[in-house]
Amino acid sequence: MGNKFLEGNFAPVSREHTITELAVTGRIPEFLDGRYLRNGPNPLSEVDPAAYHWFMGDGMVHGVRLRDGKAEWYRNRWVRNPAVAAALNGEDASRFCGLDALGANTNVIGHAGKTLALVEAGAPIYELTDELDTVGRCDFDGTLPGGYTAHPKRDPRTGELHAVSYFFGGGNKVQYSVIDTHGRVRRTVDVEVTGSPMMHDFSLTENHVVFYDLPVTFNADMAVSAGVPGALRTPAKLVMSAMIGKVRVPDPVTAMMARKIGANGGLPYRWNPKYPARIGVMPREGGNGDVRWFDVEPCYVFHPLNAYDDGDSVVLDVVRHPKMFDTQLHGPDEGGPTLDRWTVDLAAGKVLEERLDDRGQEFPRVDERLVGRRHRYGYAMSADGGADPGGSLFKHDFHTGSRAERAFGGGRQPGEFVFVPRHEEAAEDDGVLLGFVFDPATQRSDLTVLDAETLETVAAIHLPDRVPNGFHGNWVASA
Numbered sequence: 001m002g003n004k005f006l007e008g009n010f011a012p013v014s015r016e017h018t019i020t021e022l023a024v025t026g027r028i029p030e031f032l033d034g035r036y037l038r039n040g041p042n043p044l045s046e047v048d049p050a051a052y053h054w055f056m057g058d059g060m061v062h063g064v065r066l067r068d069g070k071a072e073w074y075r076n077r078w079v080r081n082p083a084v085a086a087a088l089n090g091e092d093a094s095r096f097c098g099l100d101a102l103g104a105n106t107n108v109i110g111h112a113g114k115t116l117a118l119v120e121a122g123a124p125i126y127e128l129t130d131e132l133d134t135v136g137r138c139d140f141d142g143t144l145p146g147g148y149t150a151h152p153k154r155d156p157r158t159g160e161l162h163a164v165s166y167f168f169g170g171g172n173k174v175q176y177s178v179i180d181t182h183g184r185v186r187r188t189v190d191v192e193v194t195g196s197p198m199m200h201d202f203s204l205t206e207n208h209v210v211f212y213d214l215p216v217t218f219n220a221d222m223a224v225s226a227g228v229p230g231a232l233r234t235p236a237k238l239v240m241s242a243m244i245g246k247v248r249v250p251d252p253v254t255a256m257m258a259r260k261i262g263a264n265g266g267l268p269y270r271w272n273p274k275y276p277a278r279i280g281v282m283p284r285e286g287g288n289g290d291v292r293w294f295d296v297e298p299c300y301v302f303h304p305l306n307a308y309d310d311g312d313s314v315v316l317d318v319v320r321h322p323k324m325f326d327t328q329l330h331g332p333d334e335g336g337p338t339l340d341r342w343t344v345d346l347a348a349g350k351v352l353e354e355r356l357d358d359r360g361q362e363f364p365r366v367d368e369r370l371v372g373r374r375h376r377y378g379y380a381m382s383a384d385g386g387a388d389p390g391g392s393l394f395k396h397d398f399h400t401g402s403r404a405e406r407a408f409g410g411g412r413q414p415g416e417f418v419f420v421p422r423h424e425e426a427a428e429d430d431g432v433l434l435g436f437v438f439d440p441a442t443q444r445s446d447l448t449v450l451d452a453e454t455l456e457t458v459a460a461i462h463l464p465d466r467v468p469n470g471f472h473g474n475w476v477a478s479a
Contacts, residue, residue, distance in 0.1 A: 003049035005331045009389075009413060009438045009469050010054065012042040016078065019464050022064075022071040026459035028449060029432060031422055032066040034477035035130070036434045036447060038415070039108040039117055040470015043264045044078060044087050053267035054331035054387075058084050059105030061117055061132050062436070062467050064447045067478070071447075071461045079104045079117045079126050080134035083263060099123045099147070101263045106150035110476035111161055112183030114138070120200065122147035122167030143185035144177060150472070151201040151303075152179070156369045160186075164202040164211060168218040168268070169249040174199050176209055176282070191288050194276055195245030198269040203307035203316055205372045209282045210316060210344075211291070212301050215275035216324050220244050222268040271326035271334075273298070279351070281314055281344055294344055294351045300324035302332070305339070305364035308374045312347040317356070317378065317398075319364050321386065332386030336360035339380065339396065357403060361394055362387050363416035363472070367428050376428055377452075379417055381435075389413035389469060393433070395455060406455035413438045413469070419452055420475045429453050434475060436467045 004010060041057025059079035065072040078084050081103065083096035093101075104117040104126045115128040116138055125148050127135040139145050152163040161179040172195055178187040191211060193199070196218040203210035261268055277298040282291040302324075305317040320340040321332065328334055339357040344350075361380040376399050382390030393414050395404040408414055417435030433450040437460075445467040449459040 003052055003330050004333075004388075005054040006043075006047065006049055006052060009440070009466060012044075012057070012468060013060075013076070013465055015076075015465065017074060017076055017464060019074045020072065022074055023462040024071055024459055025462070026449070026457060028066055028069045028071060028459045028461070029422075030069040032420065032432070032449075033068075034475055035063050035065050036418075036473065036475055037061060037063045037108045037110075037115070037132075038436060038467070038470060038473025039079075039105055040468060041103065041105045042078065042468060042470075044084055045093070045264065047264040051266045052264060052330065055105075055267050056263060056265055057103060057105055058263055059103035059117055059119065059126075060468075060470075061108050061128065062470075062473075063132050064461055064463075066461075074447075074461070074463050075132050076465075076467075077128070077132040077134070079128070081124065081126065085134075097262055099261070102261070103263055105471070107472040107474075109152065109474050111152075111154075111179070112181060113479065114183060115476065118148060118150045118152075120147070120150040120166065121198070122165075122169065140179055141184050144179070144188075148177075153202075153204045153371050154368065155204070156371055156373070162204050162209065164191075164199055164209070166197065166199040168196050168244060170196075171248040172196065172245050173248075174211065189282075189287055191280070191282065191291055193280075194278070195272075197275070200302045201304055203304045203318075205307050205309045205314055207284060207309050208307075208314055209284055210304075210307060210314065211280035211282070212304075213276075213278050213280060213293075214300050215272045215277055215298055216269050216300050217272040217275050218244050219268050219270040219272075222266065222270065266329070267325070269325060270329070271300075271323050279316070279342070279344065281346065292346070292349075294349070296342065296351055297353060298323070303362065303364055305378045305380070306366040306371065306373075306375050308372060310343075310374070312345065314344040314346065315374075316342040316344065317364070317375075318342060319362055319380070324386075328386070332362075333388075334386055336385065337362050337383060339364070356398075356401075357394070357396065359394070360384055360390065365416065365418055367419050367421065367431075369421065369424075370428065379419065379433060381414055381416055387469075389415060389438075393417055393435070393450070393455065395452075404455055406450065408437055411440045413440075414448070415467070415469065416472060417450070418473065418475055432458060438466055438469070 042060035083101040087093040102123040362383040382392040421431040
């Protein structure tokens, strides 16, 4: 049985590289002093195509070090959780299972002097060295046990990380947290939701936290079927369905189920048409009782582009999928994702839903200095179906309503691009965009540097191998 998320540039690479001499076309801007890092799934061992879900692959971080107009190195490293470390050492990795075996494969950030490989849903995150070797698990100096999120947001004013984390064993609660600039938790809030949703991301404004409680939920049937003998499946499903999303699942039961959710396998979350679609708005310093909930049309949102306050309204620019994991269970592939704007009128108690761009796109990004503030520009990768890379990068101008498109041609496939300002006080559009572009003709990828204003290529750093289609990355400037 074929699985497109194991084919083409979704297929994993088999080698780790350390390359210190890289060919460059064009000129790398000298203001770039730091590392461009990107994370994604890269199964180490042979997997079952019939079961594999793209989100479940072992994590691999790719990085390029830029300084003084030069590309000093390219490295790619598996994130060495216990299972991956054992497999790379030629040992039996099958003894590691459950959340400890899941790859930190979704995002990579720098915070409080550390490099962190991130994943969601209660699985561990990992600290890496500057050269991308694995240091070990990270729980923020013991202040946040039990997993984190793939999508924290840094407040550009305070430098703190805000996040919303979910875990199937937590009952009908998700957790809002704030990590200070020293890398320790200063605040957590448990927020009640409808059940047990896959809350991949959230939004932050200057005054509010926004929760996306949408109809992709933990599926006890899938989890139980993966590891319970046939005669016991029906009663086990009934028990688990009665518990999940209603009360905290007892630790022994959680551990039993987690053991069945292994790396490089299936994802136990599915489209749930009975689950209400809604968004919650909470004052930043508020609590569970302060959250106001607003209904929206059924859909799924992996990634908001940005959000901001506008008088008595909260404006949310999001990439909206019509549904998710309903009939396609190997990865996002349920129809074209569109760029939409949801305006939450707090005074009137309603949401205005508008379509900004109906062309398929994903991995939206904004100038990180404007997270939670009104933005003019946003960038997104063209996407066919769900998350298949198209051949273009879109730049949206929200003041004029226009969209520029950079087509790479020749079948080349861009991934997510991130904006880096020319200097800290530079204008919103004054800087460059960084991202990997795969060329099927050469079976290699380039780290491509674009002028953010014109979308013209400034430089291309040619890598010795391809970077498989993956998820998220960031520019980590030198201290």
